[in-house]
Amino acid sequence: MRNRHCRGAPLTAELFPETRRCHRIAAGAVLLGGWAQSQALALKAGVDAVIASAPWRHMQTPGGRAMSTANSNCGPLGWQSDALGYRYLRTDPESGRAWPAMPAVFWSLxxxxxxxxxxPGFAPDACLLNRYAPGARLSLHRDQDERDAAAPIVSVSLGLxxxxxxxxxxxEDPCHRLPLYHGDVVVWGGPTRFHYHGVLPVPDGHHPLVGRFRINLTFRKVR
Incomplete structure (x- = not known):
């Protein structure tokens, strides 16, 4: 069901009990609370299918440090980080094969x-999968490796x-601190497309579907 109050709803610190809530974080940035909950089983099955073909790995930053998150990709293009820098590739550098196809449930959601x-009209051609174990984090950064700057970023949270x-x-700008839960989706673009964002260290815990992890799916339109 379409939430027609979504685009103008201000962000608040209140946690709402309803399954689906929607807040405007900033101009062009929206939190869709619980948006993916009804598709969580299918999304997890899609993650498992992708990982069976392109297993989790810890990429290296251009500076030579291992990322705390484990990563994989699906879709025509995959994001890669190593000593050569940040870029998108059509093939998995570890296997030499094309990245796994993007599961239909990923695309539609x-x-x-x-x-x-x-x-409207978003057509992602890359999905970066991130797996956070307890203590893993993502430093402040902005997604600027995509040629199509008009398309938004869509980020889906599963698990912890x-x-x-x-x-x-x-x-150095101040940051909103947003608690994200299983099934939440954050979308940002337009005036906030290149804003900095990150994830604080994930606390320990256990989720009945994902176990002792948080899984994040980030959809981009690269070209």
Missing amino acids: AVAAAEEAGY PATFLFGGARR
């Missing part, structure tokens, strides 16, 4: 969430809760 957030940081156009 990302497109629907983008439309709900005010970005986490605190998402959403900042401004400069690294």
Whole structure:
């Protein structure tokens, strides 16, 4: 069901009991609370299918440090980080094969969430999968390796809760701290497309579907 109050709803710190809640974080940025809950089983099955072909791995930053998150990709293009920098590749550098196809449930949910957030016509060609064990984090950064800057970023959370940081156009700008739970989706684009964001260290816990992990699916339109 389409939530027609989504695009203008201000962000608040209150936690609502309803399955689906929607808040505007900033201009062009929206939290769709619980949006993916009804598709969680299918999404987890899709994750398992992708990982069977392109297993989790810890990428290296250009500076030579191992990322605390484990990563994989699906879709025509896959995001890669190593000593050569950040870039998108058509093949998995570890196997030499094309990345696994994007599961249909991934595609349909990302497109629907983008439309709900005010970005109709989103057609992702890359999905980065991140797996957070307890203590894993994501430093403040901005997604700027995509050629198509008009398309939004769609980020889906599964499993353990986490605190998402959403900042401004400069690294030193203040950040919103958003608690994200299983099934939450964050969409940002337009004036906030290149804003800094990150994830605080994930606390320990256990989720009945995902276990002792948080899994994040990030959809992008690269070209």
